[in-house]
Amino acid sequence: MASRHPDNPRSAPTIRDVADAAKVSRATVSRAFGQPNLLSRETVALVRATAERLGYVPNPTARALSTGRAGNIALVVPDITNPFFAAMMRGGQARARDQGYATFIGDSDEAPELEDMLLGKLAGQVEGFILASSRLPSGRILEHARRRPFVLINRDLHNIPRLLVDTGPSYAQAVEHLASLGHRTVAYVAGPTRSWSNRQRYNATVRTARRLGVEVVRIATSRPSFEAGQASTDELVRAGVTAALAFDDVMAQGIMAGLAGRGISVPGDFSIVGCDGILAPTFYPPLTSVEAHCAEAGEQAVDLLVEAMQGNASAGRRIVLATELVIRTTTAVPPPRRHNKRRHTHANINMEQS
Amino acid sequence: MASRHPDNPRSAPTIRDVADAAKVSRATVSRAFGQPNLLSRETVALVRATAERLGYVPNPTARALSTGRAGNIALVVPDITNPFFAAMMRGGQARARDQGYATFIGDSDEAPELEDMLLGKLAGQVEGFILASSRLPSGRILEHARRRPFVLINRDLHNIPRLLVDTGPSYAQAVEHLASLGHRTVAYVAGPTRSWSNRQRYNATVRTARRLGVEVVRIATSRPSFEAGQASTDELVRAGVTAALAFDDVMAQGIMAGLAGRGISVPGDFSIVGCDGILAPTFYPPLTSVEAHCAEAGEQAVDLLVEAMQGNASAGRRIVLATELVIRTTTAVPPPRRHNKRRHTHANINMEQS
DNA sequence: CGGTTTCATGAAACCGGTTGCATAGACGAA
DNA sequence: TTCGTCTATGCAACCGGTTTCATGAAACCG
Numbered sequence: 089m090a091s092r093h094p095d096n097p098r099s100a101p102t103i104r105d106v107a108d109a110a111k112v113s114r115a116t117v118s119r120a121f122g123q124p125n126l127l128s129r130e131t132v133a134l135v136r137a138t139a140e141r142l143g144y145v146p147n148p149t150a151r152a153l154s155t156g157r158a159g160n161i162a163l164v165v166p167d168i169t170n171p172f173f174a175a176m177m178r179g180g181q182a183r184a185r186d187q188g189y190a191t192f193i194g195d196s197d198e199a200p201e202l203e204d205m206l207l208g209k210l211a212g213q214v215e216g217f218i219l220a221s222s223r224l225p226s227g228r229i230l231e232h233a234r235r236r237p238f239v240l241i242n243r244d245l246h247n248i249p250r251l252l253v254d255t256g257p258s259y260a261q262a263v264e265h266l267a268s269l270g271h272r273t274v275a276y277v278a279g280p281t282r283s284w285s286n287r288q289r290y291n292a293t294v295r296t297a298r299r300l301g302v303e304v305v306r307i308a309t310s311r312p313s314f315e316a317g318q319a320s321t322d323e324l325v326r327a328g329v330t331a332a333l334a335f336d337d338v339m340a341q342g343i344m345a346g347l348a349g350r351g352i353s354v355p356g357d358f359s360i361v362g363c364d365g366i367l368a369p370t371f372y373p374p375l376t377s378v379e380a381h382c383a384e385a386g387e388q389a390v391d392l393l394v395e396a397m398q399g400n401a402s403a404g405r406r407i408v409l410a411t412e413l414v415i416r417t418t419t420a421v422p423p424p425r426r427h428n429k430r431r432h433t434h435a436n437i438n439m440e441q442s
Numbered sequence: 443m444a445s446r447h448p449d450n451p452r453s454a455p456t457i458r459d460v461a462d463a464a465k466v467s468r469a470t471v472s473r474a475f476g477q478p479n480l481l482s483r484e485t486v487a488l489v490r491a492t493a494e495r496l497g498y499v500p501n502p503t504a505r506a507l508s509t510g511r512a513g514n515i516a517l518v519v520p521d522i523t524n525p526f527f528a529a530m531m532r533g534g535q536a537r538a539r540d541q542g543y544a545t546f547i548g549d550s551d552e553a554p555e556l557e558d559m560l561l562g563k564l565a566g567q568v569e570g571f572i573l574a575s576s577r578l579p580s581g582r583i584l585e586h587a588r589r590r591p592f593v594l595i596n597r598d599l600h601n602i603p604r605l606l607v608d609t610g611p612s613y614a615q616a617v618e619h620l621a622s623l624g625h626r627t628v629a630y631v632a633g634p635t636r637s638w639s640n641r642q643r644y645n646a647t648v649r650t651a652r653r654l655g656v657e658v659v660r661i662a663t664s665r666p667s668f669e670a671g672q673a674s675t676d677e678l679v680r681a682g683v684t685a686a687l688a689f690d691d692v693m694a695q696g697i698m699a700g701l702a703g704r705g706i707s708v709p710g711d712f713s714i715v716g717c718d719g720i721l722a723p724t725f726y727p728p729l730t731s732v733e734a735h736c737a738e739a740g741e742q743a744v745d746l747l748v749e750a751m752q753g754n755a756s757a758g759r760r761i762v763l764a765t766e767l768v769i770r771t772t773t774a775v776p777p778p779r780r781h782n783k784r785r786h787t788h789a790n791i792n793m794e795q796s
Numbered sequence: 797c798g799g800t801t802t803c804a805t806g807a808a809a810c811c812g813g814t815t816g817c818a819t820a821g822a823c824g825a826a
Numbered sequence: 827t828t829c830g831t832c833t834a835t836g837c838a839a840c841c842g843g844t845t846t847c848a849t850g851a852a853a854c855c856g
Contacts, residue, residue: 113836148566149506150812169528178522193547212502314724348726370668372702467806504842507811
């Protein structure tokens with residue numbers, strides 16, 4: 089019994105079949121698609137008609153080999169299932185498709201080694217990379233970026249085009265918002281240490297808090313996940329804070345679940361702020377969160393990459409996307425002070441490694 | 443100023459460079475990687491060492507052209523941002539990577555035409571397709587499947603290997619669960635009409651309900667999204683049901699938000715069941731839901747595809763993945779009957795088109 | 797020791813396109 | 827009429843691998 093996929097072996101018409109059928113050379117067929125202006129009107133028409141009749145479709149692999157342009161890009165993210173990245177990918181993939189590129193996907197599972205491996209494996213087949221929230225050391229990124237056009241999302245390396253979702257100001261605003269409600273001690277529930285976004289959010293939080301005389305307790309976590317957020321609730325409670333700024337919506341959700349499990353009500357007893365804006369409106373109660381325009385980030389990153397791939401000297405391009413704090417229902421006036429105002433904060437809280 | 447990507451033009455070592463450096467033929471280099479058993483131990487070692495030193499990596503495009511095997515697969519889904527598909531993709535992509543395949547991604551945005559287009563565009567560069575919850579007509583799928591190995595997820599076409607997440611029994615069980623709690627009228631909030639999963643869930647619901655003397659009201663929606671779920675709340679309330687089985691967790695979440703907005707409490711006034719299991723445990727209150735083992739579905743689909751690509755006659759393989767109803771906290775005894783037991787159900791509810 | 801096998805390797809064709817260069821014919825100018 | 831241009835097209839090399847086939851050397855055998 090022969091293969092069930094007839095054109096895998098042969099059958100799929102090649103440029104030669106079309107050339108023979110149209111009684112022209114292979115070069116002419118190629119040009120009829122690539123540079124029709126070099127050919128006479130009639131020849132183009134003839135070739136195209138013949139191709140159509142035979143069901144000829146140029147083989148992208150062969151084309152890629154010959155031209156060096158594969159028509160593919162790769163989108164590498166730490167975790168596809170994180171709504172921020174999912175939305176970003178959706179936007180990016182759609183945009184790439186519109187521009188004629190196909191998209192490879194890579195999930196690095198938050199692991200730098202895996203990320204590095206993916207970049208290596210994919211390098212041969214793609215014209216360019218979009219690397220979102222890379223956990224790779226800068227040196228390694230630069231090394232990869234020397235070989236192919238690169239665009240970074242949420243990582244700020246000189247000489248590499250990058251798209252930054254600038255959440256800092258919104259975190260500052262969130263702190264102001266909490267302070268104005270009367271909160272005096274808040275927690276920042278951190279994301280990945282390596283993450284640029286995390287540093288940016290943390291720094292903005294601390295800076296603003298200091299200015300307003302608000303105390304910030306930093307709580308480290310293993311990974312930006314629901315479980316990690318939930319697990320952080322213990323420390324959160326022990327720290328005696330009245331509000332938390334989470335690294336993202338997913339963690340905020342974990343925290344809300346953790347608090348609910350302890351009978352602590354939001355926002356009555358505790359205020360929470362998240363970040364991304366995808367999940368936030370779907371919570372109950374709807375989460376006060378920083379709207380990060382995820383899909384747009386993906387689209388703009390693709391635009392940037394296309395620019396770089398076409399050689400337009402975008403070397404140092406640095407696009408900054410503004411965000412907004414959207415106040416929903418999880419932030420409110422803190423509860424009246426109770427007796428046990430704990431004060432051993434930093435001791436058992438800075439358990440973050442390096 | 444020359445290109446910023448030195449090996450784009452040249453620089454990247456080819457098989458020829460390695461051959462020259464090692465003073466062997468290109469064929470030998472090729473074999474040193476492909477069929478080392480054909481060569482002497484020393485030659486293999488020499489070639490590999492040389493390759494290593496030069497930083498040689500075989501060009502996958504060239505290899506693909508010559509062998510016909512691209513080492514790529516494509517995963518096409520209706521919506522990347524749906525947690526079910528995201529988790530599935532994560533599992534599938536990881537599995538594919540482990541098996542040496544790179545993964546293209548296609549988001550069809552629930553649109554059959556787009557899906558068709560994606561399959562066409564990608565066909566040239568992939569060895570096989572995984573098509574999840576396809577909205578394409580059967581004929582079109584079969585046509586595509588004649589050209590390349592295909593695996594379907596949640597679509598049951600004879601002669602095409604497929605992986606089915608068998609949620610029917612769990613929906614039956616969910617209905618029994620609700621009935622045993624005392625619910626007499628429940629709603630099924632439907633997913634895409636074209637969807638196999640949707641039909642399966644609906645049929646199981648109706649059949650079981652009939653057996654138990656429970657009435658089912660079907661509520662049509664535009665698309666399995668939070669917004670659609672939320673929008674269905676109106677009808678849900680008008681229908682006078684005491685519980686809803688949603689097509690998936692995302693819709694269940696929308697419904698919960700919609701009910702909360704109306705001051706209807708879950709599960710006190712209303713019970714809800716979802717499906718997928720990704721989102722469910724993160725809700726507050728945690729959602730009673732059918733655990734669909736999304737990631738595993740992705741992995742198994744890849745296994746099936748790899749099998750098909752290697753020619754193992756898996757033509758008719760049909761893998762069925764069992765699911766389980768996980769009872770959390772959104773299902774409870776219905777509230778005591780009130781006066782207004784509405785009865786104009788079917789009239790304004792079956793607004794679904796064909 | 798001649799003849800047959802086996803083993804390791806190289807030469808060259810091939811995969812399916814693209815593109816630099818050559819050329820034939822048409823056309824315009826002198 | 828002759829020469830120079832320009833246009834449309836073909837030839838053949840090339841992209842970077844894989845694989846068939848041939849060949850020389852070594853091993854084996856009676």
